[in-house]
Amino acid sequence: MEKKIYVIRHCEAEGQPSESSLTKRGYKQAIELAKFFSNIKIDRIITSPFVRAIQSIEPLVENTKIEMQIESRLSERILSVKDLPDWLEKLKATFSNMDLKFEGGESSKEATCRIVSVIHDVLSSxxxxxxxxxxxxxxxxxxxDINQDFGFEQWKNLSNPDVFLLHFINNKISSERVWSSL
Structure with missing residues (x-):
């Protein structure tokens, strides 16, 4: 069995709330993403329900006529429901301690289980x-989860947008960055 899953981080957005739209630059990036995928075979598109994620993939959906599926398990992780002035340090700590959880938030372990469950569903399709x-x-x-060397520093170096390819062949997985805005 061979499967490919392209994991896309949304384009540049105006903020963090779920209803935040893309910036003007973000809309241009979404068009570039659609061009990037124009010669890549795609069977299915699944997106976070957040506006910035949906807007990031809409140009490709329009080009391919593949129906977009909204999946709440792809929503961004909530670190805490409280405003954390030192949120960056708290986030860094959650990469070292996967069970660490702040008020009203999700631990890294819980969030990982959520996205991994989406991957399992895709693999069984x-x-x-x-x-x-x-x-x-x-x-x-x-x-x-795929490569324990990918941690806080690598998160800091992600771009908006960013694309990684997860390649599954005979129960083995590889990952590679295939496109970024950097």
Whole structure:
């Protein structure tokens, strides 16, 4: 069995809330993403319900006529429901301690289980070439699950957008960055 899953981090957005739209630059990036995928076979597109994720993939959906599926498990991880002035340090700590959890938030382990469950569903489907559109923290937790060397510093170096290819062949997985804005 061979399957490819392209994991996309959304394009540049105006903010972090779920209803945040893409910036003007983000809309241009979404068009560039569609061009990037124009010669790549895609069977299925699954996206986070956040506006910035949906807008990031809409040009490709329009070009391919593949129906976009909204999947809440691809929503960005909530670190805490409280405003954390030192959120970056707290986030860094969650890469070292996967069970660490802040008020109203999700641990790295919980968020990883959520996105890995999407990957398992994709692998059990008939589709061979799938795109999933998500967010930086959730994407980095997935990549960390595949390769423990992918951590906080690698998360900091992700771009908006960013694309990684997960290649599954005979129960073996490889990951590679195939496109970034850097």
């Amino acid at each position: 008939e589709n061979k070439h799938t795109i999933i559109v998500t967010h930086g923290n959730l994407m980095s937790l997935l990549l960390n």
